[in-house]
Each structure stands twice: as structure tokens, then as C-alpha cells.
Amino acid sequence: MKKWQPRSKGYVSRAKADRDFWLHEVRVIPGFVPEKLMTQMIAIEEAYRLGRLNRFRANVLAMYMKKRYNLYYRIVDEDNLIFLPPSANxxxxxxxxxxxxxxxxxxxxxxxxxxxxxxxxxxxxxxxxxxxxxxxxxxxxxxxxxxxxxxxxxxxxxxxxxxxxxxxxxxxxx
Structure with a gap:
């Protein structure tokens, strides 16, 4: 099994790299989410994580995704935004x-x-x-x-x- 390596963006600490790994790299998205929507979710999350989206624009996009696709979102900290697709099972x-x-x-x-x-x-x-x-x-x-x-x-x-x-x-x- 290949050992996980942090992405090219520099991390301040190993704990921050580990948190990023658990939030993004091994995340399981429900199978009912269409491929195009999944790509949009991941693109917005990655842009915010890499600093290409500021907090205001990320909130606007996330509110649009919530209203349009019923996708809840959470801004974890200054580096992480995650979408939470609803599913009972x-x-x-x-x-x-x-x-x-x-x-x-x-x-x-x-x-x-x-x-x-x-x-x-x-x-x-x-x-x-x-x-x-x-x-x-x-x-x-x-x-x-x-x-x-x-x-x-x-x-x-x-x-x-x-x-x-x-x-x-x-x-x-x-």
C-alpha cells in the first residue's frame, strides 16, 4: 500500500497535514451524487483549501449549491470547506x-x-x-x-x- 504524502502545498505541521488528509483524501461521497456535481463540489473545496477562493466567495458558492442541490456545507477553519450531501442510509x-x-x-x-x-x-x-x-x-x-x-x-x-x-x-x- 502506498504511503500517503502531503500535497505540494507546504504544511505548518504534521497535524495540519493529517487533518487535510482525513477531510479530503479519504473522503467517501455517496454514490447517488452525479459525477458533474461531485466534480463541482471538489473543485470548490479545493479552490478554497488552496486559497484561490476567499471566504466570502466560498460562502456565496456554497449557499448557491445548498439552494440549488440541497447540499449542506461547513467551513471547518480558514483552510477547509466541505460539502455534506444528505442521505438517510x-x-x-x-x-x-x-x-x-x-x-x-x-x-x-x-x-x-x-x-x-x-x-x-x-x-x-x-x-x-x-x-x-x-x-x-x-x-x-x-x-x-x-x-x-x-x-x-x-x-x-x-x-x-x-x-x-x-x-x-x-x-x-x-
Missing amino acids: YLINCFSRYPNIMSIIGDRFAGKTITAWTIGLNMLEKMDKAKLYVYGDVDGIGDILQDKIDNLIVKKDYSIPPPDDKPKIVVYNA
Whole structure:
């Protein structure tokens, strides 16, 4: 596997290069986004990242894309603008294609717990022999569902699941 190298633009620190890598290089855009629209999104993001678009023009273009194509956007910092195509099943599809680690990050009361449970239960249906481990179930959802789902294991502590070769879905709730 080829090791990732930062782009030709100089970076102040390795952390800034790593953040740029995770925001742009390995980004997965939902399959329903047409190729032409995807090209426009990436072109605007890259122009802003490279400094060819100032913040005002980037906001104007992003608002146009939101109104015309229903694409939400977020200006992460002075260097990064990302578009967020809406999709109800996108997280589940992405996780089933790349089943490594997924983090759900959001504001308070953003619905992170329900989203994590939905993804976990949908993946449990798709993976026959898997077990769903839930650690730190502060909302008590696991206690309600434990009698109804055989492959659900709810733990109150935060630990690592057993290191066997069986497929696992792990949800840490903090």
C-alpha cells in the first residue's frame, strides 16, 4: 500500500497535514451524487483549501449549491470547506463497505445515540453471526432491547470486547 504524502502545498505541521488528509483524501461521497456535481463540489473545496477562493466567495458558492442541490456545507477553519450531501442510509452503507471504525460526533442533543443504535442494529441484521457489544449504555436502551435481541451484550463499564475471531459490532457511548 502506498504511503500517503502531503500535497505540494507546504504544511505548518504534521497535524495540519493529517487533518487535510482525513477531510479530503479519504473522503467517501455517496454514490447517488452525479459525477458533474461531485466534480463541482471538489473543485470548490479545493479552490478554497488552496486559497484561490476567499471566504466570502466560498460562502456565496456554497449557499448557491445548498439552494440549488440541497447540499449542506461547513467551513471547518480558514483552510477547509466541505460539502455534506444528505442521505438517510449513507452512514449504514459506508459502514457496511468499510467496516473498520466509525465515529459519530455531534452537538449535545444531536441524536448520536439513536444513530449509533440504528447503525448497530442494521449491521447486526446484515451480519448473521455477529454480536453487538454496547459499552456505557447511559440511556438504558440496551436494557430494554436485551430481552428481544439474542446477540446483544450490554456492559456498564468501558472495556475491550473479547479477542476472538468472531465478528463484532461495538458501540461505545459516552
